[in-house]
Amino acid sequence: MIWDVLNFIGTIAFAISGAIIAMEEDYDILGFYVLGFTTAFGGGTFRNLLIGIPVEDIWTQNYLFVVAFLTITLIFLIPGRLLSYWNKWGIFFDAIGLAAFAIQGALYAVQAGVPLSGVIAAATLTGSGGGILRDVFAGRKPMIFRAEIYALWAALGGLAIGLGLINGAWAIGVLFISIVTLRMLSVRYKWRLPRHSTTT
Amino acid sequence: MIWDVLNFIGTIAFAISGAIIAMEEDYDILGFYVLGFTTAFGGGTFRNLLIGIPVEDIWTQNYLFVVAFLTITLIFLIPGRLLSYWNKWGIFFDAIGLAAFAIQGALYAVQAGVPLSGVIAAATLTGSGGGILRDVFAGRKPMIFRAEIYALWAALGGLAIGLGLINGAWAIGVLFISIVTLRMLSVRYKWRLPRHSTTT
Amino acid sequence: MIWDVLNFIGTIAFAISGAIIAMEEDYDILGFYVLGFTTAFGGGTFRNLLIGIPVEDIWTQNYLFVVAFLTITLIFLIPGRLLSYWNKWGIFFDAIGLAAFAIQGALYAVQAGVPLSGVIAAATLTGSGGGILRDVFAGRKPMIFRAEIYALWAALGGLAIGLGLINGAWAIGVLFISIVTLRMLSVRYKWRLPRHSTTT
Numbered sequence: 054m055i056w057d058v059l060n061f062i063g064t065i066a067f068a069i070s071g072a073i074i075a076m077e078e079d080y081d082i083l084g085f086y087v088l089g090f091t092t093a094f095g096g097g098t099f100r101n102l103l104i105g106i107p108v109e110d111i112w113t114q115n116y117l118f119v120v121a122f123l124t125i126t127l128i129f130l131i132p133g134r135l136l137s138y139w140n141k142w143g144i145f146f147d148a149i150g151l152a153a154f155a156i157q158g159a160l161y162a163v164q165a166g167v168p169l170s171g172v173i174a175a176a177t178l179t180g181s182g183g184g185i186l187r188d189v190f191a192g193r194k195p196m197i198f199r200a201e202i203y204a205l206w207a208a209l210g211g212l213a214i215g216l217g218l219i220n221g222a223w224a225i226g227v228l229f230i231s232i233v234t235l236r237m238l239s240v241r242y243k244w245r246l247p248r249h250s251t252t253t
Numbered sequence: 254m255i256w257d258v259l260n261f262i263g264t265i266a267f268a269i270s271g272a273i274i275a276m277e278e279d280y281d282i283l284g285f286y287v288l289g290f291t292t293a294f295g296g297g298t299f300r301n302l303l304i305g306i307p308v309e310d311i312w313t314q315n316y317l318f319v320v321a322f323l324t325i326t327l328i329f330l331i332p333g334r335l336l337s338y339w340n341k342w343g344i345f346f347d348a349i350g351l352a353a354f355a356i357q358g359a360l361y362a363v364q365a366g367v368p369l370s371g372v373i374a375a376a377t378l379t380g381s382g383g384g385i386l387r388d389v390f391a392g393r394k395p396m397i398f399r400a401e402i403y404a405l406w407a408a409l410g411g412l413a414i415g416l417g418l419i420n421g422a423w424a425i426g427v428l429f430i431s432i433v434t435l436r437m438l439s440v441r442y443k444w445r446l447p448r449h450s451t452t453t
Numbered sequence: 454m455i456w457d458v459l460n461f462i463g464t465i466a467f468a469i470s471g472a473i474i475a476m477e478e479d480y481d482i483l484g485f486y487v488l489g490f491t492t493a494f495g496g497g498t499f500r501n502l503l504i505g506i507p508v509e510d511i512w513t514q515n516y517l518f519v520v521a522f523l524t525i526t527l528i529f530l531i532p533g534r535l536l537s538y539w540n541k542w543g544i545f546f547d548a549i550g551l552a553a554f555a556i557q558g559a560l561y562a563v564q565a566g567v568p569l570s571g572v573i574a575a576a577t578l579t580g581s582g583g584g585i586l587r588d589v590f591a592g593r594k595p596m597i598f599r600a601e602i603y604a605l606w607a608a609l610g611g612l613a614i615g616l617g618l619i620n621g622a623w624a625i626g627v628l629f630i631s632i633v634t635l636r637m638l639s640v641r642y643k644w645r646l647p648r649h650s651t652t653t
Contacts, residue, residue, distance in 0.1 A: 081446035083405050084398050090374070102302075102502075118370040129449055170518040174490070185590070190385070192394050194592050198484050205483050246481035249529055281646035283605050284598050290574070302502075318570040329649055390585070392594050 055222050056157065059229075060097075060117070063153030066146045067183045068093040068121040072128035073136065073143040074191050082129055089125035090118075092187040096154040099182030100161060103175060144240055147184055147196060152232035155180030155207035156225060159214040169215040176211025177204050202239040202246055206232045255422055256357065259429075260297075260317070263353030266346045267383045268293040268321040272328035273336065273343040274391050282329055289325035290318075292387040296354040299382030300361060303375060344440055347384055347396060352432035355380030355407035356425060359414040369415040376411025377404050402439040402446055406432045455622050456557065459629075460497075460517070463553030466546045467583045468493040468521040472528035473536065473543040474591050482529055489525035490518075492587040496554040499582030500561060503575060544640055547584055547596060552632035555580030555607035556625060559614040569615045576611025577604050602639040602646055606632045 071092030075085040101107065128136075136142055158179025162172040181197045181204050188195040197204045210232050213219050219228055238244065271292030275285040301307065328336075336342055358379025362372040381397045381404050388395040397404045410432050413419050419428055438444065471492030475485040501507065528536075536542055558579025562572040581597045581604050588595040597604045610632050613619050619628055638644065 076449045078398070079448060080398055081400075081402075081448050083402075083408070083446055085449070087377070087397055087404060115368045115370060118374075122370075133450060168515045170515060170522070174518075177487070189389060189589060190395060190398065195590060197487055198478070198480055198590065200481075202481075202483070204487060208483070246483055248479060248481050249476045249485070250533060276649045278598070279648060280598055281600075281602075281648050283602070283608070283646055285649070287577070287597055287604060315568045315570060318574075322570075333650060389589060390595060390598065 055225055056160070059153045059157045059225075060114075061120070063096070063150045063157065064093045064117050064121055065124050066153065067096065067150035067187075068124045069128055070143050070146040070150060070184070071187050072125045073146065074187060074193075076128070076133070076136070077143070078191050085125050085129050086122070088187060088190060089128075090121060091190060092150070092183040093117075093121045095183035095186040096150070096158070096179050096181070097183075100154070100158045100175065100179035103178060106161075141237075141240065144196075145237065148233045148236040150183065151180045151203070151207055151236060152210070152229045154183070155210045155232060156214065156229060159211040162211075163214060169212075172215035173208050173211040176214070177208045180204070180207035180210075200243070200245055202244045203236065205246065206235045206239075255425055256360070259353045259357040259425075260314075261320070263296070263350045263357065264293045264317050264321055265324050266353065267296065267350035267387075268324045269328055270343050270346040270350060270384070271387050272325045273346065274387060274393075276328070276333065276336070277343070278391050285325050285329050286322070288387060288390060289328075290321060291390060292350070292383040293317075293321045294383070295386040296350070296358070296379050296381070296383035300354070300358045300375065300379040303378060306361075341437075341440065344396075345437065348433045348436040350383065351380045351403070351407055351436060352410070352429045354383070355410045355432060356414065356429060359411040362411075363414060369412075372415035373408050373411040376414065377408045380404070380407035380410075400443070400445055402444045403436065405446065406435045406439075455625055456560070459553045459557040459625075460514075461520070463496070463550045463557065464493045464517050464521055465524050466553065467496065467550035467587075468524045469528055470543050470546040470550060470584070471587050472525045473546065474587060474593075476528070476533065476536070477543070478591050485525050485529050486522070488587060488590060489528075490521060491590060492550070492583040493517075493521045494583070495586040496550070496558070496579050496581070496583035500554070500558045500575065500579040503578060506561075541637075541640065544596075545637065548633045548636040550583065551580045551603070551607055551636060552610070552629045554583070555610045555632060556614065556619075556629060559611040562611075563614060569612075572615035573608050573611040576614065577608045580604070580607035580610075600643070600645055602644045603636065605646065606635045606639075 068089040071089035072085050074092075075088040078084075080088065139145075155176040159172050159176035161179075162175035167175070181195075185195045185197060210228055213228060219225055268289040271289035272285050274292075275288040278284075280288065339345075355376040359372050359376035361379075362375035367375065381395075385395045385397060410428055413428060419425055468489040471489035472485050474492075475488040478484075480488065539545075555576040559572050559576035561579075562575035567575065581595075585595045585597060610628055613628060619625055
């Protein structure tokens, strides 16, 4: 149930983020669909591949395809002016997708019985996989490698779940909102992790 | 049988298109093979992964490897002047590969019993998968995201097959030629799909 | 046993090469881990996918994750001055990873009973897969497509193993050192394979 909610939220959020980047790159309507679908289902495909769930199981989520299709169509039809009121929409929906899929990937990994390092990796890669594909296909540097803290929040979420600290819907909800908030604060206040001191 | 013909045509066409781009990027002979093989077998690998056929089944197509190898070697040996008589050779062979693999991917998906949206996605991704890998590896913007209509023809082919409109070898032949023709006309007359109106 | 040694060497070497490129691209510490892990485990994931070993088996190598983690942390802590004494460290460790994983991929493929062309392809792709992911994610042209001879050495190693010429730990050791040496000589003396004569 929680599962399906996270899947639903993550799919819609990443579909939107893919469509927004397609808009920024001036792609045509089919480019919107391809980039939106890639972003929405890329993370889950990574997750299935890494956890050992048959990749073709994504086809059983027929209603999610319809939801993603309608979402992308909607973004295509929204006048650009509305979207440009806040130039962080793309980053905001990416943050929602990151949080939803990171938690989902970690829960999957726990259920599959992989060790703690695997749970952290699953959270990081499921959360960021769709966005990495999106950015590589759009010819951009993947968000995970850009300046402000990104994947750390997914990895910490994976750590919390892997350690068994997150139990029940409420705890998952708090974790979800925390990841989104921390990611947006990272962008807003340009939080950065330490870099290698090449001049030391 | 039709299956094998489509596989054969698509593999050769994509091997050529990969080799032509390797030539344009001034890669060495091994770069020709790597890019040619990636393009020729990338689409089928995507398809196997998405439909749930074991990816390693591509190794059983031993004769196709030999065919691709000979094709790439041939392109390497052809003087550049012959290829430059028509600067659309790369796009032409990509169109043939797109058509052959889109039809093949859709037929696979129908046989595997996936829903209509899955058939359309399989046609689009099998047809364009090899070319996406080729373009990403060559540091180019994937053809699927460029200006002139590309993936729509594969998606429409998938739709026609998914709806059961295409029966028998003749219908498949007509569909194949239609996709190639429509793709080349798209390039020739710069057909474009609607874009997002960012200034509305 | 040889197997595990090769795996160990290749994982560490690719983790280092990923971390060095993360340093060159000025990524933060998490970028070090993501790029290091991608490079270290990307080749094995490619191999598992191509040979038909369940991809999720990589999670069983728990100790390798720890080793890669410690290796990447160490590179992050080393002062840049030490690394800059020789600006080929990145290429050197990439060569070690290439050799270790090429041999390992070829041995796997032989054991799985794939034909000779499959063994060569497995050697080439397992050896270069992690580096390709690393370079695509870092927005660079994959090393496999750059000027100096790269994948040929992996392919020839695969050929030798596929033909049954390499038997026993000593022969594998000699092959390993040969691939590393030939790759570094290729860089040092700018060995290049023939290119397509576009002006002939």
